[in-house]
Amino acid sequence: MFACLIAAGSLAWAYNQASALPRIDVGSSLQAASAPGEAMNILLVGIDDGMGLAEGDPVLRGRSKSLNTDTIMILRVEPKTQQASLLSLPRDLWVDIAGGGQGRINTALSLGGPERLIQTINQDFGIPINHYAMVDFQGFEALVKAVNGVPVYFNYPSRDQATGLFQYDTGCQMLSGEQALAFARSRHFEISRDNMKTWQEDPTSDFGRVTRQQQFIRAALKKAVAQGVRNPFILKDFLDIAKKNVTLDTEFTVQQLVDLGSQFRTFDPDALVSFTPVATGTFKGAASVLELNVAASQPIFDVFRGLRPIPSPNALPDLSGLTTSTTASSPSSSSRVTASTLGTTTTTRAVTTTTRAVTTTTQAVTTTTQAVTTTTLSEFIPRVPDGQTCG
Numbered sequence: 001m002f003a004c005l006i007a008a009g010s011l012a013w014a015y016n017q018a019s020a021l022p023r024i025d026v027g028s029s030l031q032a033a034s035a036p037g038e039a040m041n042i043l044l045v046g047i048d049d050g051m052g053l054a055e056g057d058p059v060l061r062g063r064s065k066s067l068n069t070d071t072i073m074i075l076r077v078e079p080k081t082q083q084a085s086l087l088s089l090p091r092d093l094w095v096d097i098a099g100g101g102q103g104r105i106n107t108a109l110s111l112g113g114p115e116r117l118i119q120t121i122n123q124d125f126g127i128p129i130n131h132y133a134m135v136d137f138q139g140f141e142a143l144v145k146a147v148n149g150v151p152v153y154f155n156y157p158s159r160d161q162a163t164g165l166f167q168y169d170t171g172c173q174m175l176s177g178e179q180a181l182a183f184a185r186s187r188h189f190e191i192s193r194d195n196m197k198t199w200q201e202d203p204t205s206d207f208g209r210v211t212r213q214q215q216f217i218r219a220a221l222k223k224a225v226a227q228g229v230r231n232p233f234i235l236k237d238f239l240d241i242a243k244k245n246v247t248l249d250t251e252f253t254v255q256q257l258v259d260l261g262s263q264f265r266t267f268d269p270d271a272l273v274s275f276t277p278v279a280t281g282t283f284k285g286a287a288s289v290l291e292l293n294v295a296a297s298q299p300i301f302d303v304f305r306g307l308r309p310i311p312s313p314n315a316l317p318d319l320s321g322l323t324t325s326t327t328a329s330s331p332s333s334s335s336r337v338t339a340s341t342l343g344t345t346t347t348t349r350a351v352t353t354t355t356r357a358v359t360t361t362t363q364a365v366t367t368t369t370q371a372v373t374t375t376t377l378s379e380f381i382p383r384v385p386d387g388q389t390c391g
Contacts, residue, residue, distance in 0.1 A: 029118040031128035040130040046071030079263040090206035139245025141177030149174040151391030156191035172390035202380035214274040221269035
């Protein structure tokens with residue numbers, strides 16, 4: 001979607017193409033549209049809906065039958081400064097649902113549609129939402145296929161048996177639509193340091209997941225630009241896919257899309273600044289959830305409230321010194337978390353110093369033989385080694 005916005009500016013025919021995008025009425029939950037050139041927040045939602053996927057697609061593994069939000073992100077664009085930032089809200093974040101009750105934030109959609117999700121974000125975080133964009137699993141795969149895959153560098157053999165991710169070759173790998181979706185959805189990401197004799201699971205769960213998603217978005221944007229998405233003929237293919245798979249709110253005018261495209265024509269994907277709120281792993285009854293650290297997350301939320309400027313982009317935070325204890329019931333089993341969790345931002349050090357936190361919480365462990373190891377969290381975040389390139 002963002003790649004299309006970057007490319008659409010000043011292309012007259014794109015106006016008619018974008019007019020055919022599917023629409024959804026989200027009632028009065030949206031903040032009034034900004035004046036031209038003013039900052040806006042766009043709620044980007046990935047829907048846990050595999051209706052369009054082929055039977056037997058590995059991505060259908062581990063899905064519930066209810067329609068939930070699989071991914072929730074807020075994209076803030078500031079045309080005057082040519083800046084953009086992305087806030088990932090972990091789907092296990094425990095919140096007060098707008099209209100009454102509590103639950104994981106990803107249940108708000110199934111309980112009351114986009115309106116209730118937007119109202120929940122505004123109520124709990126004080127973040128106004130100006131527009132809404134939604135894509136399902138099939139649309140995600142189609143968009144990845146349109147750029148002929150997205151490169152990801154795997155430092156270790158990696159897998160997630162729940163989503164169907166199987167990447168046993170290390171180094172720079174071009175992920176297809178199917179494997180890209182399995183990677184982006186992975187909450188049980190595992191690596192092997194001993195040639196696949198044993199596997200260890202990312203102990204940060206949703207935090208590791210959203211960090212990998214943020215990396216993937218940058219890689220996808222760079223691939224789209226390299227593929228020629230700014231070329232009108234290539235862009236046509238993207239818009240054709242978007243017309244089938246991307247749904248916008250009824251108030252998101254075509255003129256706004258074209259204006260954003262014009263304003264961000266030269267945007268560098270590496271300049272996209274990403275955030276994750278600080279939260280702690282805990283239990284609500286039998287449910288494993290994330291509890292927001294309200295005070296530590298305020299500097300992040302202030303960026304999306306327009307109270308703080310978007311910081312300059314920076315490399316991923318240095319996680320090498322942050323460790324967590326894990327236990328394995330046998331050498332061949334996946335690790336179980338006994339100390340968590342991590343909240344990170346990929347921003348300047350001034351902000352990451354405020355918002356990065358490691359909080360320890362005790363969880364029950366099995367009574368079988370335990371082998372305790374220390375895991376460096378950064379090992380579960382694929383990254384290109386210094387001096388090398390990928391894609």
